[in-house]
Amino acid sequence: xxxxxxxxxxxxxxxxxxxxxxxxxxxxxxxxxxxxxxxxxxxxxxxxxxxxxxxxxxxxxxxxxxxxxxxxxxxxxxxxxxxxxxxxxxxxxxxxxxxxxxxxxxxxxxxxxxxxxxxxxxxxxxxxxxxxxxxxxxxxxxxxxxxxxxxxxxxxxxxxxxxxxxxxxxxxxxxxxxxxxxxxxxxxxxxxxxxxxxxxxxxxxxxxxxxxxxxxxxxxxxxxxxxxxxxxxxxxxxxxxxxxxxxxxxxxxxxxxxxxxxxxxxxxxxxxxxxxxxxxxxx
Amino acid sequence: xxxxxxxxxxxxxxxxxxxxxxxxxxxxxxxxxxxxxxxxxxxxxxxxxxxxxxxxxxxxxxxxxxxxxxxxxxxxxxxxxx
Numbered sequence: 001x002x003x004x005x006x007x008x009x010x011x012x013x014x015x016x017x018x019x020x021x022x023x024x025x026x027x028x029x030x031x032x033x034x035x036x037x038x039x040x041x042x043x044x045x046x047x048x049x050x051x052x053x054x055x056x057x058x059x060x061x062x063x064x065x066x067x068x069x070x071x072x073x074x075x076x077x078x079x080x081x082x083x084x085x086x087x088x089x090x091x092x093x094x095x096x097x098x099x100x101x102x103x104x105x106x107x108x109x110x111x112x113x114x115x116x117x118x119x120x121x122x123x124x125x126x127x128x129x130x131x132x133x134x135x136x137x138x139x140x141x142x143x144x145x146x147x148x149x150x151x152x153x154x155x156x157x158x159x160x161x162x163x164x165x166x167x168x169x170x171x172x173x174x175x176x177x178x179x180x181x182x183x184x185x186x187x188x189x190x191x192x193x194x195x196x197x198x199x200x201x202x203x204x205x206x207x208x209x210x211x212x213x214x215x216x217x218x219x220x221x222x223x224x225x226x227x228x229x230x231x232x233x234x235x236x237x238x239x240x241x242x243x244x245x246x247x248x249x250x251x252x253x254x255x256x257x258x259x260x261x262x263x264x265x266x267x268x269x270x271x272x273x274x275x276x277x278x279x280x281x282x283x
Numbered sequence: 284x285x286x287x288x289x290x291x292x293x294x295x296x297x298x299x300x301x302x303x304x305x306x307x308x309x310x311x312x313x314x315x316x317x318x319x320x321x322x323x324x325x326x327x328x329x330x331x332x333x334x335x336x337x338x339x340x341x342x343x344x345x346x347x348x349x350x351x352x353x354x355x356x357x358x359x360x361x362x363x364x365x
Contacts, residue, residue, distance in 0.1 A: 217309075
């Protein structure tokens with residue numbers, strides 16, 4: 001019997017081939033995500049994947065897990081509701097940089113502040129890939145987008161620093177070149193209790209690479225290989241990304257903070273005593 | 284050393300689903316033992332899928348499978364096949 005690809009059990013193969021361009025890193029991210037989930041030993045019924053809109057937003061549709069494709073920028077509010085209604089679930093948000101930090105930017109910082117127990121996987125390709133390559137909050141200065149034909153002049157977000165400042169308990173960044181480290185990091189993030197954040201730098205050859213003369217997907221991957229350095233525990237203030245500059249990768253933050261529900265139950269028990277039954281979900 | 288290694292049975296094998304391939308070349312570039320190369324044939328979408336040009340070098344590490352964005356290739360240890 002012909003052996004089977006180890007990831008196809010977790011994919012909706014009737015929808016494959018996917019819509020992503022040749023050379024796009026999103027397929028690699030899905031591949032790493034499935035491999036990480038497989039090693040986590042969590043029952044499949046207890047995993048929920050939520051995506052927003054965008055190229056990365058299609059991830060939820062290709063995974064054979066309980067998944068939901070929300071409106072633009074709102075995967076985190078949906079995931080928060082899901083987690084609070086049924087705290088047994090492992091809620092994972094997979095979305096792009098534009099969806100999570102531009103349209104849904106406020107939801108991100110408040111979920112991190114409350115330390116809601118969820119995992120955010122943010123695929124950062126520096127542009128809005130699905131709508132024509134407009135400038136996003138992560139597009140580096142000088143980079144050309146369809147809305148900045150003479151080069152971007154706006155300071156981009158340093159996503160790792162933003163996540164740390166807002167209160168995330170786990171912050172890591174990898175590129176699609178670092179597949180083994182990425183699998184390990186996604187596993188750690190999913191198993192971590194609290195708001196964990198993994199940023200994945202991914203090539204967008206069609207709308208970012210082509211305009212900025214960075215070559216095709218393979219050439220962008222080679223550039224990730226050459227320019228990236230691994231610095232675990234690096235100060236997130238110093239890991240901002242420049243146009244064509246170095247990429248610092250690694251696990252930056254791994255700390256403990258009480259999650260939203262833990263703190264809520266603790267406070268209510270302290271105030272109301274034995275008359276309060278700790279909240280464990282409505283289901 | 285290299286000679287004696289080559290004469291041995293290959294430790295792994297790659298399986299390629301040519302129809303899913305979009306010809307990005309990630310597997311060919313990042314194969315640690317340089318097993319793969321673009322083939323001359325086309326698939327139905329018009330891409331050149333990879334082919335195992337040096338199958339004797341394969342170690343079954345499955346790095347091609349992890350990199351592949353289209354789930355079109357994977358490597359497996361010979362022990363697992365047999």
